[in-house]
Amino acid sequence: MAKVTIKVNGKNQTRTVEDRMLLVDFLRDELRLTGTHVGCDTSQCGCCTVHVDGRAVKSCTVLAAQANGANIVTIEGMAKNGKLHPIQRAFSECHGLQCGFCTPGMIMATAGLLKDKPNPTDEEIYKGLEGNLCRCTGYINIVKAVKMSAKLLRGKKH
Amino acid sequence: MYALNYVKAKSLKEAAAILAKNPEAKLLAGGMTLIPTMKQRLARPTHVVDIAGLSELRGIVSKGGKLVIGAGTKHHDVATSAVVRKAIPALAGLAAEIGDPQVRNRGTIGGSLANNDPAADYPAAVLGLGASVVTSKRSIAAEDYFQGLFATALDAGEVIVRVEFPLPKRAAYSKFHHPASGYAMAGVFIAQTAGGVRVAVTGAGPGVFRWTAAEAALAKSFKPAALEGLALDASGLNSDIHADRDYRANLVRVMAKRALAKLSGRK
Numbered sequence: 349m350a351k352v353t354i355k356v357n358g359k360n361q362t363r364t365v366e367d368r369m370l371l372v373d374f375l376r377d378e379l380r381l382t383g384t385h386v387g388c389d390t391s392q393c394g395c396c397t398v399h400v401d402g403r404a405v406k407s408c409t410v411l412a413a414q415a416n417g418a419n420i421v422t423i424e425g426m427a428k429n430g431k432l433h434p435i436q437r438a439f440s441e442c443h444g445l446q447c448g449f450c451t452p453g454m455i456m457a458t459a460g461l462l463k464d465k466p467n468p469t470d471e472e473i474y475k476g477l478e479g480n481l482c483r484c485t486g487y488i489n490i491v492k493a494v495k496m497s498a499k500l501l502r503g504k505k506h
Numbered sequence: 507m508y509a510l511n512y513v514k515a516k517s518l519k520e521a522a523a524i525l526a527k528n529p530e531a532k533l534l535a536g537g538m539t540l541i542p543t544m545k546q547r548l549a550r551p552t553h554v555v556d557i558a559g560l561s562e563l564r565g566i567v568s569k570g571g572k573l574v575i576g577a578g579t580k581h582h583d584v585a586t587s588a589v590v591r592k593a594i595p596a597l598a599g600l601a602a603e604i605g606d607p608q609v610r611n612r613g614t615i616g617g618s619l620a621n622n623d624p625a626a627d628y629p630a631a632v633l634g635l636g637a638s639v640v641t642s643k644r645s646i647a648a649e650d651y652f653q654g655l656f657a658t659a660l661d662a663g664e665v666i667v668r669v670e671f672p673l674p675k676r677a678a679y680s681k682f683h684h685p686a687s688g689y690a691m692a693g694v695f696i697a698q699t700a701g702g703v704r705v706a707v708t709g710a711g712p713g714v715f716r717w718t719a720a721e722a723a724l725a726k727s728f729k730p731a732a733l734e735g736l737a738l739d740a741s742g743l744n745s746d747i748h749a750d751r752d753y754r755a756n757l758v759r760v761m762a763k764r765a766l767a768k769l770s771g772r773k
Binding site: 408 | 507508509510511512514534537538541542544545546554556558582586605606607608609611612687688
């Protein structure tokens with residue numbers, strides 16, 4: 349067993365877990381943060397994307413033990429004081445989803461992308477979301493939502 | 507995933523000692539290949555020895571005509587490093603094409619080379635540039651390091667510490683992505699080095715290899731036209747539902763021409 353202390357959405361969480369426990373299971377089963385989804389379990393779909401020390405990663409491909417001491421932000425940590433994060437707002441307003449299953453991962457991947465590229469081109473958005481699969485939308489509105497997110501985060505009104 | 511023991515190594519020495527004591531232990535750096543493999547129960551290590559973040563495996567330095575990259579360096583950091591972009595821009599570009607952003611945020615150069623996936627990108631750069639893989643025991647020339655499908659010259663318990671790339675005059679990489687996985691269906695790294703032209707091919711065969719006929723042709727004329735009519739022998743290439751071996755052989759030539767076109771400033 350491994351004793352881990354992981355900061356999740358600003359709060360230190362200490363648990364004793366099996367060495368083989370995945371970070372996504374730590375978040376979902378130990379902390380009941382079920383906004384982080386498991387879509388494929390083969391490291392392809394990106395539904396489980398969270399930020400570890402400021403970088404977007406697939407939490408189904410990280411052991412909880414590896415994240416010991418790390419600072420993690422999940423989809424639940426995006427809204428502040430009951431107000432949606434600008435990226436959440438943009439996905440809602442642009443209808444960048446249909447069933448919504450991939451959306452938490454899309455939003456966390458978008459947050460990662462916009463950190464590196466605050467004003468991405470279409471091509472950069474396609475490449476930036478390469479690690480996330482949506483099986484409903486055809487991505488058109490997702491790309492729109494990323495563009496609107498970028499605008500909102502740059503402080504401009506759309 | 508089968509049960510395992512997770513150990514965080516505090517030093518390279520400690521990691522090597524754990525490996526020596528436990529023959530079924532595996533090193534864990536980014537885990538971008540090992541963890542999916544364990545999840546599918548295709549690997550069953552008794553221990554995973556976490557070497558991510560070891561200071562001995564860190565650092566990117568360009569000096570004395572060499573670019574030296576620590577084995578623990580993540581793909582994202584190679585792709586965005588000002589030092590790499592200045593010294594060997596083709597290597598930064600190659601790193602930016604690996605997997606997807608989430609993979610590049612965790613996967614490491616040392617992990618990729620230790621795994622030696624036949625469709626991985628880094629082997630093409632290491633062989634194409636005639637780099638050396640420096641381990642906890644010795645320095646291994648690229649020619650000796652890669653030994654075919656998932657096979658390398660590494661001994662049990664030997665750990666990659668850094669990779670030393672001699673600076674080329676110029677170099678370029680072109681890759682045909684598998685549309686679903688992003689792995690190379692064919693990737694060609696071409697470098698003009700002090701020792702002549704080198705052409706390394708990944709994704710097309712059971713392991714990275716040099717296309718010597720193309721090297722000879724490009725030594726005479728370093729232009730895409732030099733590859734017209736030059737056919738890569740398809741007999742040893744991979745053949746699967748994605749591309750048969752003749753298609754892959756042609757793809758290699760096309761990627762080689764695209765790499766050359768990048769060097770001459772044409773798209």
